[in-house]
Amino acid sequence: MDALVNGAEAFIQVFRTAADVFVGFTTGIIPIVVVFLTAVNALVKFIGEERVEGFAKWASQEGWAYMPVRYTLLPFVAVFMLTNPVCYTFGTFLPEKHKPAFYDSAVSFVHPITGIFPHANGGELFVWLGIAAGVEIVAPDMVTALAVRYLLAGLVVILIRGIVTDIIYNIMAARKAGVE
Amino acid sequence: MQALIEKIGRSVGGVVGTLFQAGRDAVDLCLKTIIPFMAFVTFVIGLILETGVGDAIANGIKGFSSSLGGLMIVCIICAIPVLSPLLGPGAVIAQIVGVLIGTEIGRGNIDVSMALPALFAINPQVGCDFVPVGLALGEAEPETVTIGVPAVLTSRMITGPISVVVGYLFALGL
Numbered sequence: 173m174d175a176l177v178n179g180a181e182a183f184i185q186v187f188r189t190a191a192d193v194f195v196g197f198t199t200g201i202i203p204i205v206v207v208f209l210t211a212v213n214a215l216v217k218f219i220g221e222e223r224v225e226g227f228a229k230w231a232s233q234e235g236w237a238y239m240p241v242r243y244t245l246l247p248f249v250a251v252f253m254l255t256n257p258v259c260y261t262f263g264t265f266l267p268e269k270h271k272p273a274f275y276d277s278a279v280s281f282v283h284p285i286t287g288i289f290p291h292a293n294g295g296e297l298f299v300w301l302g303i304a305a306g307v308e309i310v311a312p313d314m315v316t317a318l319a320v321r322y323l324l325a326g327l328v329v330i331l332i333r334g335i336v337t338d339i340i341y342n343i344m345a346a347r348k349a350g351v352e
Numbered sequence: 353m354q355a356l357i358e359k360i361g362r363s364v365g366g367v368v369g370t371l372f373q374a375g376r377d378a379v380d381l382c383l384k385t386i387i388p389f390m391a392f393v394t395f396v397i398g399l400i401l402e403t404g405v406g407d408a409i410a411n412g413i414k415g416f417s418s419s420l421g422g423l424m425i426v427c428i429i430c431a432i433p434v435l436s437p438l439l440g441p442g443a444v445i446a447q448i449v450g451v452l453i454g455t456e457i458g459r460g461n462i463d464v465s466m467a468l469p470a471l472f473a474i475n476p477q478v479g480c481d482f483v484p485v486g487l488a489l490g491e492a493e494p495e496t497v498t499i500g501v502p503a504v505l506t507s508r509m510i511t512g513p514i515s516v517v518v519g520y521l522f523a524l525g526l
Binding site for chain 1: 370371373375377378379382385386387389390391393394395397398399401402403443446447449450451452453454455456457458459460462464467468470471474475478479482485486487490492493496499500501503504506507508510511514515518519521522523526
């Protein structure tokens with residue numbers, strides 16, 4: 173009988189702990205995300221689509237000189253303004269041969285951006301939040317610093333991804349053209 | 353005068369309407385995506401914390417997550433072109449592993465300095481399932497998609513480990 177009670181106790185304890193964590197997330201995360209989402213949604217609407225598109229056309233030009241813009245600033249603006257998954261439509265403005273690299277760059281940014289701008293990818297917050305929740309316990313004052321560094325490191329990583337994918341795409345395209 | 357009042361009224365109405373719609377979209381996203389996923393994640397956390405599963409996983413993960421080399425191995429495995437599209441969808445795997453590693457960081461089993469490289473190590477597969485759709489959204493030609501998909505997947509084998517190193521460097525002095 174005791175064993176049964178202990179078992180039941182242990183069983184229900186899983187859900188009690190889960191519920192505690194849930195309450196913590198609800199009060200800690202939800203309010204700020206809702207307010208932030210509202211502000212950014214409004215900001216995006218006020219800035220307007222045309223202005224964003226104008227920027228995208230400028231930023232997606234061909235050539236090595238535009239690489240840092242094409243694979244850092246452009247994905248940042250795309251993900252920030254249009255959010256996942258609409259951000260990939262910015263590929264439209266790019267020359268055909270740069271589209272895979274831009275996609276690679278943009279998609280790699282949808283998580284690093286969530287540390288500071290959770291609106292950009294509301295459905296996949298827990299890549300960041302899962303790890304941040306642990307850091308919050310051991311070093312609460314480090315979470316914001318970590319979020320900023322995640323964003324900056326993300327920008328460096330997407331630039332590298334854009335460049336490497338560009339090179340690999342060119343090699344593969346040339347090889348295919350050679351075969352035909 | 354009347355025209356002025358009308359104009360002011362109209363623009364204020366427009367601003368308020370936009371803000372209200374923005375709020376509605378925000379709450380919608382919260383209710384339909386964020387909270388359901390939160391429920392799922394907190395259940396996993398409860399399970400990890402209260403059952404022996406946590407310790408078993410901790411031992412498994414700890415070996416990989418407490419050193420740069422271990423994270424590299426995790427990253428390279430996740431970036432294998434055959435696996436990466438399978439691990440990608442909805443970033444579910446990355447989110448669960450994120451929660452697992454986060455929980456271990458919270459329990460003091462993994463050092464905080466590993467948080468940033470870990471964020472990149474668990475995620476070299478990001479969007480690998482979505483390449484054709486993503487390219488289609490960018491109005492790419494079918495030809496571009498045929499070459500673009502293997503190009504992105506191959507690229508991740510190289511840029512995955514690099515991203516872990518970048519994360520490690522950015523975590524220095526934290």
